[in-house]
Amino acid sequence: MAFLCLLISTLLSQSVIAANAPSSPIKTTVILPIATGAAKMIYDEVISGIASHPELEVSTIAISSTENVAAVEERIKANESELIIAVGNRSYKLAKALTTDILIIAGGISGKPNGIPTVSLTGDPAPAFKELKRIAPHIKNIRLVYNDEINGWWYTRAQKVAADYDLKVIGYLATDIKEGVKLYEQLLDDATPKTSAVWIPLRSVVPSKTILPLLLEKAWSKKLAVISNNPSHTKLGGFIAVYPEHKKMGDQLAQFATQHFNGEDIDRIIGTENLNFAINLRTSSHIGIRLSAKERASFDKIFPTQR
Amino acid sequence: MEILKTELKQSTAIAPDQRKLKKTKSRSFQAELFARFSIAGFALAIIAAFAYSYMASTMISRFYEREGIQATENFAQLSALALLYDSGENAKEAALATLNFPSIKHVAIISAENTILLDEGETNEKILSSLDKSKWLDSSARLFPSSKATWQIAAPVYTVFNDDSDPDLTLDDEEIEETYLGYVVIQVDTSEVRSFQLDIFLRNLVVGLGYGFAFAIILSLTLRRLLKPMNELTSVMEETTDGAYKSTDIDPEASLEVIKIADVYNQMISKLAERDQKLRGQKDLLETEVALRTSELVQARDTALEANRHKSEFLANITHELRTPLQSILGYTEVVKEVLEDEGIFNCEKDVDKITHNADHLLSLINSILDISKIEAGRMEVSSQNVNIKSLLDRAVDTVAPLIEKNNNELKIITNDANSAFLVDEKKLFQILLNLLSNAAKFTHEGTITLSAAIKNQNLLIEVSDTGIGIDQEQQEIIFEPFRQIDGSETRQFLGTGLGLSITMHFTQLLGGEMKLSSEVGKGSCFSVSIPKKTDLSDSTDNH
Numbered sequence: 001m002a003f004l005c006l007l008i009s010t011l012l013s014q015s016v017i018a019a020n021a022p023s024s025p026i027k028t029t030v031i032l033p034i035a036t037g038a039a040k041m042i043y044d045e046v047i048s049g050i051a052s053h054p055e056l057e058v059s060t061i062a063i064s065s066t067e068n069v070a071a072v073e074e075r076i077k078a079n080e081s082e083l084i085i086a087v088g089n090r091s092y093k094l095a096k097a098l099t100t101d102i103l104i105i106a107g108g109i110s111g112k113p114n115g116i117p118t119v120s121l122t123g124d125p126a127p128a129f130k131e132l133k134r135i136a137p138h139i140k141n142i143r144l145v146y147n148d149e150i151n152g153w154w155y156t157r158a159q160k161v162a163a164d165y166d167l168k169v170i171g172y173l174a175t176d177i178k179e180g181v182k183l184y185e186q187l188l189d190d191a192t193p194k195t196s197a198v199w200i201p202l203r204s205v206v207p208s209k210t211i212l213p214l215l216l217e218k219a220w221s222k223k224l225a226v227i228s229n230n231p232s233h234t235k236l237g238g239f240i241a242v243y244p245e246h247k248k249m250g251d252q253l254a255q256f257a258t259q260h261f262n263g264e265d266i267d268r269i270i271g272t273e274n275l276n277f278a279i280n281l282r283t284s285s286h287i288g289i290r291l292s293a294k295e296r297a298s299f300d301k302i303f304p305t306q307r
Numbered sequence: 308m309e310i311l312k313t314e315l316k317q318s319t320a321i322a323p324d325q326r327k328l329k330k331t332k333s334r335s336f337q338a339e340l341f342a343r344f345s346i347a348g349f350a351l352a353i354i355a356a357f358a359y360s361y362m363a364s365t366m367i368s369r370f371y372e373r374e375g376i377q378a379t380e381n382f383a384q385l386s387a388l389a390l391l392y393d394s395g396e397n398a399k400e401a402a403l404a405t406l407n408f409p410s411i412k413h414v415a416i417i418s419a420e421n422t423i424l425l426d427e428g429e430t431n432e433k434i435l436s437s438l439d440k441s442k443w444l445d446s447s448a449r450l451f452p453s454s455k456a457t458w459q460i461a462a463p464v465y466t467v468f469n470d471d472s473d474p475d476l477t478l479d480d481e482e483i484e485e486t487y488l489g490y491v492v493i494q495v496d497t498s499e500v501r502s503f504q505l506d507i508f509l510r511n512l513v514v515g516l517g518y519g520f521a522f523a524i525i526l527s528l529t530l531r532r533l534l535k536p537m538n539e540l541t542s543v544m545e546e547t548t549d550g551a552y553k554s555t556d557i558d559p560e561a562s563l564e565v566i567k568i569a570d571v572y573n574q575m576i577s578k579l580a581e582r583d584q585k586l587r588g589q590k591d592l593l594e595t596e597v598a599l600r601t602s603e604l605v606q607a608r609d610t611a612l613e614a615n616r617h618k619s620e621f622l623a624n625i626t627h628e629l630r631t632p633l634q635s636i637l638g639y640t641e642v643v644k645e646v647l648e649d650e651g652i653f654n655c656e657k658d659v660d661k662i663t664h665n666a667d668h669l670l671s672l673i674n675s676i677l678d679i680s681k682i683e684a685g686r687m688e689v690s691s692q693n694v695n696i697k698s699l700l701d702r703a704v705d706t707v708a709p710l711i712e713k714n715n716n717e718l719k720i721i722t723n724d725a726n727s728a729f730l731v732d733e734k735k736l737f738q739i740l741l742n743l744l745s746n747a748a749k750f751t752h753e754g755t756i757t758l759s760a761a762i763k764n765q766n767l768l769i770e771v772s773d774t775g776i777g778i779d780q781e782q783q784e785i786i787f788e789p790f791r792q793i794d795g796s797e798t799r800q801f802l803g804t805g806l807g808l809s810i811t812m813h814f815t816q817l818l819g820g821e822m823k824l825s826s827e828v829g830k831g832s833c834f835s836v837s838i839p840k841k842t843d844l845s846d847s848t849d850n851h
Contacts (some may be wrong), residue, residue: 009450040478046478089481121479177466177486181391202479207468209385211547243475276475 025057026261030090031072034062040245046087046108054265055084056257065090069097076100083261083283085253103261105254108244110202112150117260117268119253122151122202122229123242124271125158129165131277132197132240136225136289140147141168143191145183148173151201153269158199165303169199180206184215194288197239202229212236223287227245231278235303239287241278248274276300328656337534344526349519356508356515363511364504371410372450373493374432375460378405379448381492383462386416386425388486390464393418395425402427404492413494414459416464419487432457453494461492472551536561539571552580552605604654619684626677630670637666676805678738679789682813689735691841693728698768700760710748711756716773729767730841735814736767742807743771743834751775754831764821765840771832778826786824788814811836 017127030041032043032048051058051229059079061072074096078085084104087093092106094117106118132139142162146155158169173189174180184206191198198219200208219226223237249272259266278301284291294303333341334531385401395416397403402414406428412454417436426434438461442449447461465485501747536558543555554573557566644659681687700722711718747756754774761768778786785791790805811834817820820838 032481035477038474042474088478109481110476111481112481121476153557178393181388185392202476203481207466210391210466214388225684229476230473243473244478246478261713 021045023057026083026258027079027081027087028056028058028083028257029076029079030058030060030062030085030087031095032062032087033236034064035055038289039244043087044248045246046253049247050085050254050257052251053254056254057220061089061174063094067094071095073100073192074100083257085257086116086196086258087250087253097118099288103257103262105253105257106280108249112203115268117256118154118157118270119256120154120269120271121244122154122272123244124269125154125277126161126164126273127273128242129158129161129167131275132227133167135240135279135284135291136197138194139167139197139225140195141170142197142199143170143172143187143226144201145180145187145204145206147175147180147205150203150205153244154201154271157271165172166189167275174205177206180227181211184211188215188222188224189219191219191222191224195226196205200228200230200238207231220283220286225287226283227288231301234278234280234283234301237283238280239289240280241301242275243278245270245274245276248272266283280304308434311798314688332361333536333695337538338404340534341523341527341530344530345519345523346520348526348565349516352515352522353512356511360508360511362548363507367503367507368500371495371497371500372458372460374408375411375493376448376450376462377457378408378411378756379462379493380446381405381495383413383448383464386464386491387466387488389416389424390418391466391470393422393424393584398425399427407418408640410495410499411493412496415492415611417492418439418489424489428494430496431476432459432494434494435461435492438492443487443490446485448697456497458495458497459492461490461496461676463490464488499832536565536569536833540565540572544572547576550727552576588677616843617682617710619680622676623684623686626680629673630677633673637663637670640666675810678810679806679813682817684811687813687817689732691730691732692703694731694736695728695735696727696760696762697722699737700740700758704758705742706741707744707748710745714748714751715750715753719755719757721757729762730836731767732818734836735818739814740769740771740809742811743769743836746772746834747771747775747832751831762840767836767838767840769838770833773793774826774831774832777828777830778824778832779828783824783826 005273018295027048030047032047038144047058047060048057059081063072063076076098076099081102081305084098084100084102086092086104086106087108089109091110092109095104096108096114098104104116106116107120108121129142132142135270136168142158144155146152159171162169170190172183174183179192187198190196194269198215200212200215208228212233216233220222220237226233226237228238229243230233230240231241231243250268252273256270277299279291279299280303281291281298282304325425382398382401382405386398389395395460398416402425405414406410411428413423413430413432413434415423415427415434415436416425417423418440419440421437421439423434423436435451438451440463442461443463446463446465447656451459451461453459465487468484468486470483539558540555543553546553554576555569557569557573559566561569640659640662644656644663647655647659678687701721704718704720708718735752744756744758751773752775756771757771759768759770759772787808789809791809812822815836815838818838819841820836822837823835824832825835827830
């Protein structure tokens with residue numbers, strides 16, 4: 001009996017061990033563009049973030065701008081890949097052209113997702129709002145011109161989380177460039193100093209280069225905070241910029257891909273949760289926000305560049 | 308002596324050639340060089356001015372074009388909002404700033420639907436307002452064909468998507484997209500460009516001409532300095548042409564060629580002077596000899612003339628002295644003949660006739676010698692009177708009739724207009740006719756003798772021709788000299804003194820006429836005498 005009990009307990013313990021033991025890693029092909037210099041470093045950071053996940057067995061395919069889709073498919077097949085992660089817009093476009101049934105996950109794209117599960121390059125509004133409220137608690141509403149197709153998902157998500165941070169997101173829906181320009185004008189008219197902030201999405205129906213000079217000029221004159229996903233805008237006079245932390249974005253991407261691979265019910269598109277922040281201290285002072293040295297130290301980039 | 312003459316001739320022949328050279332080469336070497344180099348210098352300066360002006364004009368034109376294109380592209384960048392807002396007001400400031408360019412006179416913004424959103428400034432030319440998107444190859448501005456006075460430069464306006472270049476957004480490698488919004492156009496007034504070009508051209512031309520003048524002045528001074536030794540040499544040479552052999556001082560600073568020419572010239576002048584000296588010596592010698600010879604000749608001539616005069620005087624005297632006894636012989640012979648005829652002694656008649664005949668012949672000979680002596684002594688007198696030519700001819704024919712008949716000759720007489728009075732020395736003319744007819748009769752056998760006479764243009768023309776033995780060319784040249792006969796040999800066939808034709812020639816000349824001879828051996832001779840009519844009755848004496 002004792003032997004039987006021992007046997008049963010041994011078998012049970014073995015079955016428990018077997019159930020808890022990690023399953024075999026998912027053979028994953030990461031498609032990324034051929035890059036050099038600083039760009040390569042960024043892609044390497046993303047890849048290292050993805051590869052840090054033991055659930056994934058990562059192999060990479062670096063593609064050129066004229067890469068042959070069939071050749072990529074052959075390599076994916078040769079890798080016996082179960083999952084494809086396309087990093088960047090070019091990789092995303094190539095992945096979309098693949099005829100394979102393998103699950104494709106996109107990461108680090110700025111455009112509309114078109115059905116492929118995506119971790120957007122645009123930061124998730126929640127950490128951004130959190131940071132905004134930390135340094136500018138007087139801001140009550142965030143206004144943006146958006147397009148349903150391009151960044152409607154972000155607007156919806158922002159609206160959802162805004163209340164958590166005592167914020168209100170006011171969207172101006174634009175269908176084309178001319179309408180967008182006019183809406184920006186309306187937005188600036190509607191915005192109130194101190195309480196309003198203007199959000200420039202990474203992708204918009206209105207090209208930022210066109211609208212930025214006017215927008216920054218009017219925002220400056222009305223002492224409005226301009227928040228962007230592009231640090232260059234902050235450098236030019238925006239208040240803060242929110243942009244992804246690449247390694248962590250890779251980590252998030254790997255997790256997102258695993259979840260999708262395992263069939264978990266999650267969103268089709270999410271923003272990057274781990275973000276970096278840039279601030280323009282001159283603009284900050286202009287709109288009446290004084291930051292302590294400690295607060296400044298929390299920013300990844302500070303403009304104007306301090307010597 | 309001959310060589311000396313030739314050299315003198317040559318030396319005198321050079322002078323006209325030199326004068327000719329002076330006339331044809333009117334410009335000096337220095338002037339020629341100056342003219343040619345100056346023209347070349349001016350031409351080069353003007354060509355350089357033109358070329359530089361052309362290049363500068365092209366550069367200015369390109370500069371203005373680039374400036375216009377740059378201004379248009381800038382204006383295009385600033386016009387995006389105006390096109391997005393469909394409102395030119397958004398770009399008014401940019402338009403006014405663009406119009407601040409001095410050459411830009413007109414700016415406009417035209418939408419993609421060709422609606423003019425902004426139209427600032429004014430020009431006479433209509434602004435391009437109907438360009439479509441296909442006109443643009445890229446976002447650069449373009450110069451569109453327009454009038455000479457105005458350029459039209461247009462640039463498209465695009466708005467750019469996905470151009471958010473930031474290293475932190477490297478993953479966002481979306482391709483850049485452009486949306487065409489419309490275009491901007493500016494009009495550039497080219498009058499300033501053209502004024503600038505004209506200004507540059509005029510300045511260059513002035514500089515070019517100034518350079519040309521400076522070049523000409525420097526050239527003139529240089530040529531003057533360079534050619535000074537040559538000009539000095541030329542002056543010395545010119546003085547030399549006047550006969551004064553002058554050597555030149557060789558300027559050690561002159562060019563090598565000039566020094567060489569001067570050296571050679573000095574050597575040549577030295578030799579010429581030496582030769583001239585010799586020639587002058589020879590000339591003096593020659594002149595002395597000529598004078599000596601001339602003196603001798605004059606003396607000889609005077610002696611000869613004196614001798615001839617003495618001879619003539621002697622002949623005149625001796626003939627006069629001979630005629631007197633001869634006249635006595637003839638007179639007494641006539642008496643003897645008459646006595647013999649009276650006595651009936653006829654067998655001696657022939658002998659007496661021979662005496663008469665020979666005495667006549669001797670008298671004739673003496674008369675001829677007397678005549679030639681008178682002629683040579685210049686004592687022959689001419690006595691003119693109105694003579695009936697026809698009767699004179701008849702008398703002459705009668706006189707020579709025996710001679711003509713003797714040789715069985717036929718005499719033809721042609722006297723068309725000769726039956727009139729003619730003022731002439733009758734004796735001399737008669738003697739001329741007698742001599743010519745007797746000569747013809749003497750040298751013609753069984754032939755024809757023709758005597759023709761006519762008065763034409765106040766001239767008496769007498770011609771005696773025969774079909775006799777004729778006279779060859781050599782004898783024709785001497786036949787009129789005294790004591791010359793056709794046959795001068797010792798065995799001659801024809802008798803005579805050889806004075807007849809000489810006397811005839813002298814008489815003809817005394818009468819102011821001339822005599823010609825044409826003859827051919829074996830065919831006969833023709834003597835033509837032309838005597839002018841005397842205008843008065845005065846006598847003259849031959850003073851030859």
